[in-house]
Amino acid sequence: MLYIFDLGNVIVDIDFNRVLGVWSDYSRVPLANLQKSFTMGEAFHQHERGELSDEAFARKLCEEMALPLSFEQFSAGWQAVFVALRPDVIDIMHKLREQGHSVVVLSNTNRLHTTYWPEQYPEIRAAADNIYLSQEMGLRKPEPAIYQQVLEQEGFRPSEAVFFDDNADNIKGAQQAGITSILVTGKETVPDYFAKLSC
Known part of the structure; x- marks a missing residue:
């Protein structure tokens, strides 16, 4: 088999709230706001298919969520998903x-x-x-x-x-x-x- x-x-x-928590700490955007604005939309899907670079994905999500993060800060939060x-x-x-x-x-x-x-x-x-x-x-x-x-x-x-x-x-x-x-x-x-x- x-x-x-x-x-x-x-x-x-995994826990995406951990990701949002790190981003909230870095950006000072309230966690509740991020929980409302975070979606696994087309950019997310393109990134998973390898059609969007990490940097382009980070830029896209930060724009969508009004997140003032550096790529390093974005990455640190993104890796926090693993428990x-x-x-x-x-x-x-x-x-x-x-x-x-x-x-x-x-x-x-x-x-x-x-x-x-x-x-x-x-x-x-x-x-x-x-x-x-x-x-x-x-x-x-x-x-x-x-x-x-x-x-x-x-x-x-x-x-x-x-x-x-x-x-x-x-x-x-x-x-x-x-x-x-x-x-x-x-x-x-x-x-x-x-x-x-x-x-």
Whole structure:
């Protein structure tokens, strides 16, 4: 089987309020204002597909949110999204590989984040056969082509894959591609799924 894991809130806890908190501290713009103005709009999507540079993305978001930040301040806040690794999931990934399954990560991410989390959490790369990142593929979930590309690269049919993600749209996209898909709603979702399998 091929097991496909999303990154944020599946393998690593993330919290965008931490990002906004850092930006608020630097800019003195009230956190409540930033929470209202922050959206994952087209610039966000273009950045995740690798179509927008980090600097251009920072400028665009700062303009949209009226944020007087330097690129360094923007970056410091952007990296604050990562909270902590989920060791239970890392353990499961290792066990699956020991059992002969293929394990990959498929993440909508951006170059700024990939300069941070692989060094911060080397356990992720150690637990996966391959890591597929949206900005390297020029595609992002839930676009059907991103799932097809992973299946083709790994040599599996959709019926031989299971996908874990915390975003309902991404789950729908994978289901439309014929992949068994599990919506991760909390830290217990992935461990519970495999506990039931072994019953």
